[in-house]
Amino acid sequence: MKKYLLLLCVLLVMSWSRFLRAGNLNVVFLLADDLxxxxxxxxxxxxxxTPNIDRLCANGLIFRNAYVLGSNSGAVCTPSRTMIMTGMDYLRHSPTPSTLAQTVKAAGYASIRSGKAGNNPSKLDKVFDVHLDGKTAEGNANNIIGxxxxxxxKQPLFIYMAPHEPHDPQFAPDEYYRMYKPGDIPLPAAFLPYHPFDxxxxxxRDEQTLPWPRTRESVTGKLARYYAxxxxxxxxxxxxxxxxxxAGQFENTVFVVAGDNGLSLGEHGLLGKQNLYEFGGMHVPLIFVGPGIPKGQTQAFAYLHDVYPxxxxxxxVAIPDGLDATSLVPVIEGKQAGVHPVMFTAYKxxxxAIRDERWKLIRYPLIDKTQLFDLQNDPHEMNDLAGDPMYLQTVTQMTALLKKAQAEHNDNCPLVVEDPSPAEWTPPSTRRTQPLAR
Ligand SMILES: [Ca+2]
Structure with missing residues (x-):
């Protein structure tokens, strides 16, 4: 009898310490806008x-191939942030069983969201115990520090810092602008004055923040502000x-550093996030840091909204049943090389687009155009191989993978349209030099 009581006590202590450990890890989500x-x-x-993020992430795991699934609107931020908070694919249109904020609240967390308002449905923000717009990164940091x-x-903390920066107009105090001289900044690898087709x-909007043709001066000027x-x-x-x-809370905190979408900034003649190039709209930074997370890099594919589970x-914290997103923990723990065999992305x-470890195919149904890139040898997508007969089979294989991914994501966008438009386009004659309003 004594033996059983002792065993019971040991079990109780074990489950209690497990509960304590689970309940005590803070979560800090540092989400930059258009990084x-x-x-x-x-x-x-x-x-x-970026000395502070570098110091934090020196011990973290970098996901080199993390992507936003896509967007049904030019404001890519909105579906991106909605997917992060709901854990659901925007193409499926199914409601979430529980938002990230609801889930951590139910697990006993005190939560704050401080950041850009209006970037996702406000009902998602209202679930946080505190939700504020600090207007600038400094104002948001002040809210969070308080x-x-x-x-x-007192309680485990869930902190979601999602300020406006570095989204245009690329706000920073003057001391930061003085740190970067346009003349010292190299042009992007795939710089072009115009995008070659429609x-x-x-x-x-994003494409109108500089005039056409894009020039060295205009693009490096924008990059200087962006870096600042x-x-x-x-x-x-x-x-x-x-x-x-x-506050003595650093050691028991899980951090995630990410951007809500990418940005072209002169690559391929584009400026915005309304395209599917690797250095375009959907590819994002994603780094996890914290107890039990190894230091290093992985090439495993990840969707940004996988961050939720x-x-x-x-x-x-228990993951709610019924999320579309997939936990990346098997990759983080080194138990699986990946959780997504290929990466599918979409824009309106x-x-x-579809990519695997080597090949990337982008399809433009409205102009009946396909691009194929060998990412191993051409990471900046400067050499389109789709028209080369040598790669006909690769185009066929990647198109089949694209169709399969569309079916899996409940995407009914046709890849072929009846009366495609011409691929040629002419830039408008507007000479807008000032950034548009946010
Ligand atoms: Ca954004």
């Missing part, structure tokens, strides 16, 4: 300065990290 998948020092960028000081140690979204805004954002992330350290699993009804 490219290469624009952090820790990702190998040679110009932009929240840490008030709640740290991708279905040539004159959307990133460095400013990084400094504010550093203040939040310091506040966690001061992944954070739950890392923090010890004018662009679809």
């Amino acid at each position: 490219r998948p290469d624009c952090l020092g820790v990702l190998g960028h040679t110009v932009v300065k 929240f840490i000081q008030e709640h740290a140690g 991708n279905g979204e040539m004159t959307v 805004s990133i460095t400013y954002w990084d400094a504010q992330c550093g203040r939040v990290i310091d506040a966690l350290k001061a 992944t954070l739950c699993e890392l923090a010890g 009804n004018c662009q679809r």
Whole structure:
């Protein structure tokens, strides 16, 4: 009898310590707005300065191939952030069983979202215990630091910092603008003055933030502001990290650093996120840091909204049944090389793409055009192989994979239309030099 009582006590202590560990991990989600998948020092960028994120992520796991699934609107931020919060694919249109904020709240977390308002349905923001728009990265950091000081140690914290930066107009105080000289900044690898054909979204808002043709001066000027805004954002992330350290909460916190979508900034003659190039709209930075997370890099494919179940699993919170997103923890723990065999991305009804480890196919149904790139030898997609008879079989295979992915994602966008438009396009004559309003 004594033996059984002892066993019972041991079991109780074990489950209690498990509960404590699970319940005590804070979650800090640092989501930048329009941060490219290469624009952090820790990702190998040679110009932009991000010392705080670099220090944090030096011990983290970098997902090199993370993507937003796609967008049904030019404002890619909105479906992206909605997918993050719901864990659901935007193409399926099914309701979420529970939002990320609802899930952590039910698990006993104190939660704050401080960031750009109106970037996702406000009903998703209202679930957070505190939801604020701090207007700038500094204002948002201030909100979050106050929240840490008030709640740290009393409840586990869920912090979602989602400021406006570095989205145009690429805000930063002057001291940051002074750090970057356009003349010192190299042009993007795939720079072109014009995009060579009509991708279905040539004159959307983002594309009008510089005149045509794109020039060295205009693009490097924009890049200088963009890098300044990133460095400013990084400094504010550093203040939040310091506040966690001061509160004794840094060691038991899981961090995720990510961007809500990519940005072209001169690649292929484009500026915005309304395209499916690798250095375009959907490819994003994604890094996890925290207890039990190994240091290194993975080429495993990830969807940005996989962050939802992944954070739950890392923090010890039960993942709700019925999410479309997939936990990346098997990759993080080294138990699986990947959870998505290929990566499918979509933009409105004018662009679809599929990639595997080597090949990338982009289909433009409205102009009956296909591109094929060998990403191993041409990571910036400068050499379209689709018209080369040598690659006919690869185009056929990748198109079959694209159709299969469409079926899996409940995507009914036709890949062939009856009366395709001409691929040629002429830039408008507007000479807009000032950034448009946000
Ligand atoms: Ca965005």
